[in-house]
Amino acid sequence: MPKLWAETIETHRREVRDAILDTTAALVAQHGLLGVTMSQIAEQARIGRATLYKYFPDVEAILLAWHDRQVAAHLAALSKIRDEGRGAGERLEAVLETYALLSRHAHGHDDVRFAELLHRDDRVGRAQRQVHEMIRDLLAAAAREGEVRKDVPPDELATYCVHALAGAGAHRSRAAIQRLVAVTLAGLRPPG
Amino acid sequence: MPKLWAETIETHRREVRDAILDTTAALVAQHGLLGVTMSQIAEQARIGRATLYKYFPDVEAILLAWHDRQVAAHLAALSKIRDEGRGAGERLEAVLETYALLSRHAHGHDDVRFAELLHRDDRVGRAQRQVHEMIRDLLAAAAREGEVRKDVPPDELATYCVHALAGAGAHRSRAAIQRLVAVTLAGLRPPG
DNA sequence: ACCGTATCGAGACAACGTGTCTCTGTCAAA
DNA sequence: TTTGACAGAGACACGTTGTCTCGATACGGT
Numbered sequence: 375m376p377k378l379w380a381e382t383i384e385t386h387r388r389e390v391r392d393a394i395l396d397t398t399a400a401l402v403a404q405h406g407l408l409g410v411t412m413s414q415i416a417e418q419a420r421i422g423r424a425t426l427y428k429y430f431p432d433v434e435a436i437l438l439a440w441h442d443r444q445v446a447a448h449l450a451a452l453s454k455i456r457d458e459g460r461g462a463g464e465r466l467e468a469v470l471e472t473y474a475l476l477s478r479h480a481h482g483h484d485d486v487r488f489a490e491l492l493h494r495d496d497r498v499g500r501a502q503r504q505v506h507e508m509i510r511d512l513l514a515a516a517a518r519e520g521e522v523r524k525d526v527p528p529d530e531l532a533t534y535c536v537h538a539l540a541g542a543g544a545h546r547s548r549a550a551i552q553r554l555v556a557v558t559l560a561g562l563r564p565p566g
Numbered sequence: 567m568p569k570l571w572a573e574t575i576e577t578h579r580r581e582v583r584d585a586i587l588d589t590t591a592a593l594v595a596q597h598g599l600l601g602v603t604m605s606q607i608a609e610q611a612r613i614g615r616a617t618l619y620k621y622f623p624d625v626e627a628i629l630l631a632w633h634d635r636q637v638a639a640h641l642a643a644l645s646k647i648r649d650e651g652r653g654a655g656e657r658l659e660a661v662l663e664t665y666a667l668l669s670r671h672a673h674g675h676d677d678v679r680f681a682e683l684l685h686r687d688d689r690v691g692r693a694q695r696q697v698h699e700m701i702r703d704l705l706a707a708a709a710r711e712g713e714v715r716k717d718v719p720p721d722e723l724a725t726y727c728v729h730a731l732a733g734a735g736a737h738r739s740r741a742a743i744q745r746l747v748a749v750t751l752a753g754l755r756p757p758g
Numbered sequence: 759a760c761c762g763t764a765t766c767g768a769g770a771c772a773a774c775g776t777g778t779c780t781c782t783g784t785c786a787a788a
Numbered sequence: 789t790t791t792g793a794c795a796g797a798g799a800c801a802c803g804t805t806g807t808c809t810c811g812a813t814a815c816g817g818t
Contacts, residue, residue, distance in 0.1 A: 386765090386815090407599065408626050413804060422767040427806070434600050523752075526745045533733045534749050541729035546722075553718045557726050560715075561753030578786095578794090605775060614796040619777070 395440045445501035463521035466512045478542040523564040587632045637693035655713035658704045663747045670734040715756040
């Protein structure tokens, strides 16, 4: 069976799915995490309540899916930025600055620790882990070139970067974000 | 009216309140943020449901109160540590390491961004802000002594510290946490 | 163009959580 | 001992949940 499901119907499902995610994001921003119900989401998204249950089993699943979509988009943007730079240090710096800018726009929501707060979900999201791994690999490469300290494992440095740059979530000017990136990078340099 | 409420009754109220907070924390750890109900809390805390409503109006209020209690305890511990050190740099280092250790034990929960995820609550908790201010003031003092960079406002540096050290939330060894503190401190030093 | 089929929206349903109320018993405070 | 706040139980109307059935709609392939 090459194609059981054709194109347009798949497209429609994806559109509905995205509408659900967008609606949920708006409702969360308005009523808070605990103030969102399946009924609200269905009504706001202009679909039947039973239909909504055919897409997601509960609010938590929607929030996780939304989070995954956000992080996946960030991951794509970061990959592109990474492939533009040439040296390991240059690429690292570009990726970290982009990550900070992305974190700013999603102040507090698509946060690193979003999934941690919901049911202790060990699958913290593939996408989230991929971002961590990308930064970790960049750090390891930069360390080999002597631009990043070697006395701390790349994995721990990646955790440090991701958390430190999440501080950009506080609505700040672009200049402040560049200062934050500079400070974070300073922590990465080999100790003299 | 010098003392409308006497001692033992006040004590009892505080005990019940604390029991509610402890019970809620346990339930959140078990069922996740979205899986906790007032009914559960009342039953688990062995009090009547109506009684629970006399203490807190809803789950969100309980979570905020719990968060505040946690951060207040941290604040007290940090104040004590701060007053033990002598030089500004020494005090800063001691406080940051203690903060990292405290953040570790409460992995993901009494996190900096806890309140951000609930209803966008502009009163992010006095206690939380006090922690930020304590670190900010320590940074400003250390900057005056030349131990911390002056090219970034202390307020932004405090945000950087609090977020970076929250990375200790990932369950890690004590050695890893000390490395994290070292990296964070490296980001604070005056650029050479 | 046609018919099988998957999806949709609406309505109905029991079960549960919510927020509020009343009533009774208990215990500390004056 | 009297006053008053508190705890607990039960009851209530209401909203949410998760599931089901129905008829309508539009896509899919032969």
